[in-house]
Amino acid sequence: MKIYFSDFFSVRKSTVEKYGAFNISLLSDLPLFVDPFLLFNSRKKKYRALHDRIIDYLRFLKQKSEQGKLDPELLLTWYVFSEIKQNWLGFAGESNRGRGLGRGFATALHANLGKIFGSFGSEIVTKGSHLEKLCLIREGVGRDSISDFTNNLILEFLLEYTEAFAIKRIGPALRQKFAVPRVRFNYDTESWESATYDLPRYGDTYVLLTPKDILTKDDTWINKADLVDDFKSIPDAIPNAQLRAQINNYFKKVLPRDPKKKDERKAAFETVQHFPELIDFYIKLKEDTGDRAASISAAVVELSQRLYERQFSQLPELLRKETSFYSLGRDTYEDASQRVVFLKEVIENKGGHRIFYIDGVPLEREEDLHILYRLTWYATDSDVTREANDGRGPVDFKVSRGSLDKTLVEFKLAKNSHLERNLQHQAEIYQKASDAHRTIKVIVYFNMAEKKRVDAILKRLGMTTNKDIVLIDARKNNKPSGSKAGLSRREG
Numbered sequence: 001m002k003i004y005f006s007d008f009f010s011v012r013k014s015t016v017e018k019y020g021a022f023n024i025s026l027l028s029d030l031p032l033f034v035d036p037f038l039l040f041n042s043r044k045k046k047y048r049a050l051h052d053r054i055i056d057y058l059r060f061l062k063q064k065s066e067q068g069k070l071d072p073e074l075l076l077t078w079y080v081f082s083e084i085k086q087n088w089l090g091f092a093g094e095s096n097r098g099r100g101l102g103r104g105f106a107t108a109l110h111a112n113l114g115k116i117f118g119s120f121g122s123e124i125v126t127k128g129s130h131l132e133k134l135c136l137i138r139e140g141v142g143r144d145s146i147s148d149f150t151n152n153l154i155l156e157f158l159l160e161y162t163e164a165f166a167i168k169r170i171g172p173a174l175r176q177k178f179a180v181p182r183v184r185f186n187y188d189t190e191s192w193e194s195a196t197y198d199l200p201r202y203g204d205t206y207v208l209l210t211p212k213d214i215l216t217k218d219d220t221w222i223n224k225a226d227l228v229d230d231f232k233s234i235p236d237a238i239p240n241a242q243l244r245a246q247i248n249n250y251f252k253k254v255l256p257r258d259p260k261k262k263d264e265r266k267a268a269f270e271t272v273q274h275f276p277e278l279i280d281f282y283i284k285l286k287e288d289t290g291d292r293a294a295s296i297s298a299a300v301v302e303l304s305q306r307l308y309e310r311q312f313s314q315l316p317e318l319l320r321k322e323t324s325f326y327s328l329g330r331d332t333y334e335d336a337s338q339r340v341v342f343l344k345e346v347i348e349n350k351g352g353h354r355i356f357y358i359d360g361v362p363l364e365r366e367e368d369l370h371i372l373y374r375l376t377w378y379a380t381d382s383d384v385t386r387e388a389n390d391g392r393g394p395v396d397f398k399v400s401r402g403s404l405d406k407t408l409v410e411f412k413l414a415k416n417s418h419l420e421r422n423l424q425h426q427a428e429i430y431q432k433a434s435d436a437h438r439t440i441k442v443i444v445y446f447n448m449a450e451k452k453r454v455d456a457i458l459k460r461l462g463m464t465t466n467k468d469i470v471l472i473d474a475r476k477n478n479k480p481s482g483s484k485a486g487l488s489r490r491e492g
Contacts, residue, residue, distance in 0.1 A: 003027055003313055003375070005207065009170045009200050013309070019165055021209035022301070023309055024088040026202060028374040030308050031367050032089045033147035036131050037221040038214045038297060041290040047214065054153045055129045057185060058113070062120050065113040079106030084151040087158065087208040090144055105145060109134055125280035127287050132222035136272070136279050143220050156183045159197045162209045166200050176201040217300040221293040222286050231268035237281045247275050303358060308371065312355060315346065315375050332382055332399040332407040333438050339376040340409070340442055344472045353474045362446045362474070369411040369444060370396055407438045414445035420457045444472045
């Protein structure tokens with residue numbers, strides 16, 4: 001079964017790895033992101049030059065923002081970018097169809113470059129300028145947005161990087177010349193230029209490789225979570241005593257009595273918005289510890305490669321032994337149900353639980369469950385999409401065959417702190433929606449304490465006998481060899 005780039009283009013995994021690229025899956029996006037700080041802080045001149053290119057473009061945008069209101073068509077041309085879906089990285093999960101950078105991102109960037117980031121490109125406190133500033137001041141702009149923006153501005157490099165590998169290692173029958181739009185920006189004409197490249201062909205488009213040493217997983221090195229969590233240490237780095245006093249006074253002013261952690265985070269973020277100069281001092285702290293960024297990112301990317309390429313690839317092999325697996329289903333509900341049941345069987349009784357463990361430690365992440373479930377839909381006739389929202393709130397998967405045959409599937413970890421509220425909401429829509437019986441909820445637990453918690457929640461909600469709630473036991477200490485336990489939908 002073909003899953004990874006190396007499978008589809010008949011090259012050895014070791015060849016891709018030696019080239020320095022991540023061996024992506026062409027069945028599902030993987031949750032990895034390009035971190036622009038890894039370009040900025042790299043010892044490789046070509047990476048630092050790529051970061052300079054990003055900053056040059058942002059300087060251009062800043063000049064335009066200083067001129068005031070921008071023509072809407074120019075806003076679309078200069079600020080709005082599609083996701084570079086051909087690199088198969090990011091949040092999309094069900095395939096490689098992400099959101100890209102829309103008008104909201106464009107409007108925020110245009111406004112912030114002209115106001116909050118008035119010193120962008122001529123910073124005094126930090127060693128350089130950083131695109132990540134935007135995610136520090138605006139809600140809803142995270143690692144995926146920053147990565148998308150970075151990918152668009154280094155697209156020419158990614159195309160050349162992939163073309164060089166393809167021409168040398170991939171046969172002509174598996175390649176094609178593609179005319180790619182918006183490859184480089186011409187500052188004389190103030191417009192984007194296209195170019196043609198000889199690239200690996202997949203369906204009616206091309207595939208891009210990305211170097212592992214510019215990727216990260218959990219977050220970019222400069223990120224809002226660290227800014228807020230480390231907020232109390234930032235004012236101490238400010239040499240201006242009067243400014244320090246004003247910042248500390250404002251923070252105390254907006255902090256309620258007997259604050260909880262979430263109150264402190266909210267007050268910190270509000271203080272940063274009121275004193276945006278704090279951002280530069282935070283970034284300076286991150287620059288000063290920048291050598292850790294490369295080592296941490298390398299470790300998490302290696303862990304990701306081990307998990308997604310070496311361990312997750314075991315699942316299709318386990319499923320393929322069930323000869324009828326990939327031909328199941330009279331309708332989407334039966335298809336979705338049987339895939340959940342088979343996934344449950346593989347994890348509980350066929351050794352599949354090992355997929356979730358690295359060095360004996362469970363990796364309890366819902367995004368990993370999504371990737372595994374997506375692999376069970378290989379070569380399906382159904383349309384399997386992620387984060388569907390049909391007016392009842394977002395769910396993990398929508399499986400459909402036309403408008404009349406639709407099934408929703410959602411995965412939750414038993415330890416999820418919002419599990420009871422999520423199930424309660426689900427119980428309410430079961431009563432209100434005519435097709436609610438076509439919703440399947442899957443809950444995965446890794447120890448008995450989590451199992452007991454789920455049982456107690458289901459009992460409180462009166463959902464213990466609901467056939468569309470499936471519990472999967474991913475414990476590693478209770479898996480008897482050769483077990484032929486039944487495929488019951490609910491576990492007692």
